[in-house]
Amino acid sequence: MVIEYVGQSIRQMVADNREKRYAQEGIGSSYLFRVDHDTIIDATKCGNLARFINHCCTPNCYAKVITIESQKKIVIYSKQPIGVNEEITYDYKFPIEENKIPCLCGTENCRGTLN
Numbered sequence: 001m002v003i004e005y006v007g008q009s010i011r012q013m014v015a016d017n018r019e020k021r022y023a024q025e026g027i028g029s030s031y032l033f034r035v036d037h038d039t040i041i042d043a044t045k046c047g048n049l050a051r052f053i054n055h056c057c058t059p060n061c062y063a064k065v066i067t068i069e070s071q072k073k074i075v076i077y078s079k080q081p082i083g084v085n086e087e088i089t090y091d092y093k094f095p096i097e098e099n100k101i102p103c104l105c106g107t108e109n110c111r112g113t114l115n
């Protein structure tokens with residue numbers, strides 16, 4: 001285990017409204033992580049360092065939803081030993097959409113887009 005992705009647990013409708021509000025407020029990045037069909041963790045204003053972990057097409061970590069005392073949590077786990085000063089990354093696994101988000105990971109096996 002590397003770190004838990006911490007934030008406020010919200011429903012999809014609230015997440016949609018917040019995403020619009022964040023854009024109106026000029027917040028360039030929102031940190032919304034889907035737990036399941038109904039629940040999203042919003043770490044935009046009250047998260048921890050996990051929200052700053054970047055995407056990579058060949059990551060050294062992975063995200064997993066676990067349940068502790070009937071509460072779902074997102075935990076980042078290492079896939080391999082991570083060296084000092086090595087960047088921690090995981091695959092965001094965004095759903096495939098028509099509007100593509102370019103990937104900047106730069107790895108040999110880069111897919112070119114996050115979605």
